[in-house]
Amino acid sequence: MGKLGYNDTPMLRDSPYCVHDDRRPAPTVVTSGSEHGPPSDAVVLFDGTDLSGWQSVKGGDAEWKVVDSYMEVEPKTGDIVSVERFGDVQYHLEFACPAAVKGDSQGRGNSGVFLMGLYEIQVLDGYDNPTYADGITASVYGEYPPLVNACRPPGEWQTYDIFWTAPRFSGVDLVSPAYLTLVHNGVLVHHHIEIMGPTGHRNVYRYEAHPPAGPLKLQDHGDLVRFRNIWARPLKGYDEA
Ligand code: MG
DSSP: OOOSSBSSSOBOTTSSOBTTBTTSOOOOOOOOOSTTOOOTTOEEEEOSSOOTTEEETTSSBOOOEEETTEEEOOTTSOOEEEEEEESSEEEEEEEEOOSSOOSOGGGSSOEEEEETTTEEEEEOOOTTOOOOGGGSTTOBTTTBOOSSOOOOOTTSOEEEEEEEEOOEEETTEEEEOOEEEEEETTEEEEEEEEOOSSOOTTOOOOOOOOOSOEEEEEOOOSSOOEEEEEEEEEOOOTTTO
């Protein structure tokens, strides 16, 4: 086979390569997972067997329950965080809110997925459950409602596919904010939105410098929310692959 590309074409902007450059490294081959299973290059954070990849934010072992291939919030044991830390990353996870509806608004199937431990994507039973818009399922809590409500009925498994660009800091200064793209049950609900800062209840927070990598945190909000099939793919730049 002859050469596969070109070296006499125009240079791409801000790139060491020209169009169709035959020197440009081919993308690494990855075998995709079956049905939301982890692809071959994923870091598996929870495969249904144990919580060895997790710790309690209170210190020590994560004390949530592991039952049949999923984990379930054990109320009052606290939030749990992944041992491994990530900066720019793709996450996949699945969650289910209790099938038996109890409570309403923010009191119904509440948990949360905190990127870098600080930036919450809300987990809630948001199916036919009115609440404030920036607190519904798949909202960036207190910042952005999702573009649409793609919730499945309580008890059903739902998916989040998260694409995260970490904020950059120089010393104590913010250089660039975090960006989020989120797909909920196959539906795009945030498209490269600029995160305003750490999320919180009834409050607005400014960015404060933190390390370039942080844990994934899952919230104990006292409701029996389940999680399964959690994996991560640290993201590299196109030419760092
Ligand atoms: Mg929450």
